[in-house]
Amino acid sequence: MWQALSEELKDRGFTVITVALDKSADDARPWIEAARPTHPTLIDTRHVLADLYNVVNVPTIFWIDERGRIVRPNDVAFGADTFKHITGLESARHLGALRAWVSGERPALTAEDVRRHQPLPREADQQARAEFGLGQWLWAQGRTEAAERHFVRGGELAPHDFTIRRGTMPMRGIDPMGPQFREMVQAWAGAGQPYYRPLPDTAGKQ
Amino acid sequence: MSTFTLIDAEQAVEVQARVAGGRVLLEPGSLKDTLGWEFHDGQLCSDAMCIPIAEASALIRDGGIELDAFARALDRPLAVDVEERAACLGASARERAQALASQHAPDFTLPDLAGRSHSLSEHRGKKVLLVAWASW
Numbered sequence: 001m002w003q004a005l006s007e008e009l010k011d012r013g014f015t016v017i018t019v020a021l022d023k024s025a026d027d028a029r030p031w032i033e034a035a036r037p038t039h040p041t042l043i044d045t046r047h048v049l050a051d052l053y054n055v056v057n058v059p060t061i062f063w064i065d066e067r068g069r070i071v072r073p074n075d076v077a078f079g080a081d082t083f084k085h086i087t088g089l090e091s092a093r094h095l096g097a098l099r100a101w102v103s104g105e106r107p108a109l110t111a112e113d114v115r116r117h118q119p120l121p122r123e124a125d126q127q128a129r130a131e132f133g134l135g136q137w138l139w140a141q142g143r144t145e146a147a148e149r150h151f152v153r154g155g156e157l158a159p160h161d162f163t164i165r166r167g168t169m170p171m172r173g174i175d176p177m178g179p180q181f182r183e184m185v186q187a188w189a190g191a192g193q194p195y196y197r198p199l200p201d202t203a204g205k206q
Numbered sequence: 207m208s209t210f211t212l213i214d215a216e217q218a219v220e221v222q223a224r225v226a227g228g229r230v231l232l233e234p235g236s237l238k239d240t241l242g243w244e245f246h247d248g249q250l251c252s253d254a255m256c257i258p259i260a261e262a263s264a265l266i267r268d269g270g271i272e273l274d275a276f277a278r279a280l281d282r283p284l285a286v287d288v289e290e291r292a293a294c295l296g297a298s299a300r301e302r303a304q305a306l307a308s309q310h311a312p313d314f315t316l317p318d319l320a321g322r323s324h325s326l327s328e329h330r331g332k333k334v335l336l337v338a339w340a341s342w
Contacts, residue, residue: 130296176342
């Protein structure tokens with residue numbers, strides 16, 4: 001999804017790094033191989049990135065500048081419009097802003113805006129991630145019934161964290177695109193909560 | 207006394223422990239050998255730091271280090287499964303929030319499909335679009 005952009009901007013001091021929050025490399029492999037990427041495409045079965053960056057859903061994107069500073073935190077963006085009919089999010093707004101930042105035409109967010117938009121994890125979020133960590137380890141050991149308890153507990157502690165609530169479905173024998181997923185999103189939306197939380201300047205019309 | 211699995215920073219280690227009345231009591235020598243923490247003179251110490259313990263009686267029970275109290279002393283979340291004899295020490299919300307509030311992108315090292323490790327810090331000097339995605 002991001003390979004075209006990566007190729008377009010690679011000579012401008014820019015790289016894409018993708019990180020798959022999947023239960024195994026094999027789950028992500030077909031997508032990665034089809035994209036024939038020239039940038040790093042990494043696998044994160046233990047949700048290291050989610051823990052460090054407070055990622056609660058996918059896709060979540062970050063812009064990081066030359067000095068290693070976050071200049072656009074936890075935004076939602078797609079590299080193409082494949083899922084636009086479902087998500088209501090078009091790729092063009094973010095791609096335009098990204099091109100302008102990489103080429104130096106427009107700055108990224110100010111430090112003040114980054115601070116304002118940066119979601120910080122609470123204790124319950126980190127407790128949920130510990131439950132995920134235990135569940136994921138138990139699952140990898142083949143102790144799936146025990147794993148289930150901790151995946152469920154994690155989702156209860158952090159109901160907004162879909163890397164846990166949806167991301168564990170493939171380990172629990174639940175179709176992550178199926179009726180249980182749709183029911184979960186409907187209940188969430190019914191409670192007035194958005195499934196995707198793009199930053200205001202890339203949100204477009206939803 | 208038998209082994210108990212502690213997952214710390216995504217690494218699983220085997221610690222000697224016993225379970226008594228629903229409490230997990232870690233064998234102090236084993237905790238020092240595996241995670242590097244030791245209780246002495248009213249402090250819980252690793253190579254990097256010492257944490258003063260106000261109530262040693264909550265941490266030390268029957269000669270063991272109580273796992274819940276240990277995690278609390280470290281200000282870290284703990285997920286426990288006594289039946290499975292396993293627990294996961296998570297990352298402190300305070301530590302994670304401070305790191306993100308500093309606006310420094312936390313470094314990480316993860317494998318690609320071929321198993322080769324990559325770190326964010328290898329790309330210092332470039333602009334990076336970091337994308338978390340999944341097949342689900």
